Amino acid sequence: MAFDSLSNRLNKALRDLSGKGRLTEKNMEEMLKEVRVALLEADVNYKIVKDFLVRVKEKSLGTDVLEAVDPSSMVVKIVHDEIVDLLGSQEVGLNYKDDGITVVMMVGLQGTGKTTSIAKVANLVKKKQNRNPLLVAADIIRPAAIEQLQTLGKSIDVEVFTKGVETSAVDTVRLAMDYAKEKGYDTVFIDTAGRLHIDEELMNELKEIESLVHPQDILLTVDAMTGQDIVQVANSFHDLLNVTGLVVTKFDGDSRGGGVLSVRSITQVPVKFVGQGEKIEDLELFYPDRMADRILGMGDIVTLVEQAQEKMDLEESEAAAKRLMEGNFTMDDMLVQFEQISKMGPLGGILKMLPGMNQYADMINEADAEKGMKLQKAIIQSMTKEEREDPSILNNRRKNRIAKGSGTSVQEVSKVVNQFEKMSKLMKQMGSMSKAGKMPNFGGMFGKK
Numbered sequence: 001m002a003f004d005s006l007s008n009r010l011n012k013a014l015r016d017l018s019g020k021g022r023l024t025e026k027n028m029e030e031m032l033k034e035v036r037v038a039l040l041e042a043d044v045n046y047k048i049v050k051d052f053l054v055r056v057k058e059k060s061l062g063t064d065v066l067e068a069v070d071p072s073s074m075v076v077k078i079v080h081d082e083i084v085d086l087l088g089s090q091e092v093g094l095n096y097k098d099d100g101i102t103v104v105m106m107v108g109l110q111g112t113g114k115t116t117s118i119a120k121v122a123n124l125v126k127k128k129q130n131r132n133p134l135l136v137a138a139d140i141i142r143p144a145a146i147e148q149l150q151t152l153g154k155s156i157d158v159e160v161f162t163k164g165v166e167t168s169a170v171d172t173v174r175l176a177m178d179y180a181k182e183k184g185y186d187t188v189f190i191d192t193a194g195r196l197h198i199d200e201e202l203m204n205e206l207k208e209i210e211s212l213v214h215p216q217d218i219l220l221t222v223d224a225m226t227g228q229d230i231v232q233v234a235n236s237f238h239d240l241l242n243v244t245g246l247v248v249t250k251f252d253g254d255s256r257g258g259g260v261l262s263v264r265s266i267t268q269v270p271v272k273f274v275g276q277g278e279k280i281e282d283l284e285l286f287y288p289d290r291m292a293d294r295i296l297g298m299g300d301i302v303t304l305v306e307q308a309q310e311k312m313d314l315e316e317s318e319a320a321a322k323r324l325m326e327g328n329f330t331m332d333d334m335l336v337q338f339e340q341i342s343k344m345g346p347l348g349g350i351l352k353m354l355p356g357m358n359q360y361a362d363m364i365n366e367a368d369a370e371k372g373m374k375l376q377k378a379i380i381q382s383m384t385k386e387e388r389e390d391p392s393i394l395n396n397r398r399k400n401r402i403a404k405g406s407g408t409s410v411q412e413v414s415k416v417v418n419q420f421e422k423m424s425k426l427m428k429q430m431g432s433m434s435k436a437g438k439m440p441n442f443g444g445m446f447g448k449k
Contacts, residue, residue: 009038043258087288108221113249119152120283137162230259245272331388378406
């Protein structure tokens with residue numbers, strides 16, 4: 001994820017500070033030097049780094065902090081709040097009209113994921129915000145753009161309006177607005193043309209569309225991997241159009257993240273959405289406070305719970321958890337748990353959302369973890385119903401059959417059985433503690449009491 005390197009460096013600097021007995025100007029300077037290096041290495045704009053450090057130092061050496069019981073924790077909070085301020089004080093969604101059709105233009109350079117992003121945003125507002133969107137294919141420059149948008153629209157069950165490459169982009173948009181009114185759509189997303197660079201022809205077309213539809217939002221797609229170029233591109237578009245928000249793509253990649261930290265302070269254009277992967281649902285509303293939590297290794301439990309609610313079959317998980325706590329856990333239940341974990345995404349990403357676990361996320365080899373889980377699933381799926389219900393009946397002959405059926409070894413089959421037995425034993429103990437009132441009830445976390 002973007003900010004991984006920055007997160008590691010900042011956490012080290014703040015951990016070193018927490019080892020000091022009291023806060024002094026000397027150990028503050030040492031910490032700020034580390035923070036400065038971390039921010040510059042993350043490709044954050046130099047002026048922003050300079051101003052950031054001045055504010056942190058002023059607030060950290062204030063009376064309230066120096067006299068605090070744990071001044072280092074107060075400094076962490078100050079750094080956290082300053083990062084939130086850089087990213088934007090709160091999340092910024094789409095600017096919906098109170099009445100009539102809300103129009104959203106998607107603009108950006110070629111190769112930034114503009115067409116995919118507009119479909120992702122349309123999917124998000126349809127599923128999470130109960131909107132009725134229409135996608136408009138107004139990119140007639142890139143031959144495959146219309147076909148790509150139609151494929152994406154079909155995958156999310158959203159209609160795509162197009163008049164082909166023979167009709168101008170402006171005329172396509174004009175006809176699309178009439179169609180949207182006629183069919184009762186409440187949100188229109190316009191996929192505009194991109195270029196390899198900003199030129200007069202491109203901007204004139206975009207300005208003409210803007211003048212025609214007066215969009216509530218003009219979203220600019222920027223690639224997280226381009227670093228400080230994000231700021232330059234955002235400034236260039238914002239000078240010519242009223243850009244209202246950014247959609248940062250490839251946010252799950254190995255970018256340093258400095259451009260994302262810099263862009264709002266310089267352009268005053270907020271990040272509205274971040275693309276976290278290739279799948280159509282891999283798009284999130286951008287929450288500055290949650291991102292600051294992740295950067296400082298505090299986790300992001302709220303987002304983790306939201307993802308669980310969206311991606312997991314909670315009724316099935318709850319039923320399996322209940323059987324597990326009652327001591328009725330079977331191999332089928334274990335298989336369900338594997339399936340549910342797979343839906344949540346890479347294990348490293350899950351660990352980063354758990355407080356204090358950020359440092360362990362990079363230790364996980366995602367390819368090996370995924371391969372291991374697939375092997376375990378194959379082993380369980382190669383068992384008979386009777387064997388899944390009661391693995392104690394597995395003798396050498398049965399294990400040999402399961403190993404052949406799953407393309408594994410007898411040793412690997414035994415390993416899965418042993419893992420199951422340990423899990424089952426642990427959960428029986430937890431179940432007994434829960435019945436005795438010695439454990440808290442976490443059922444309400446997912447909205448159920």
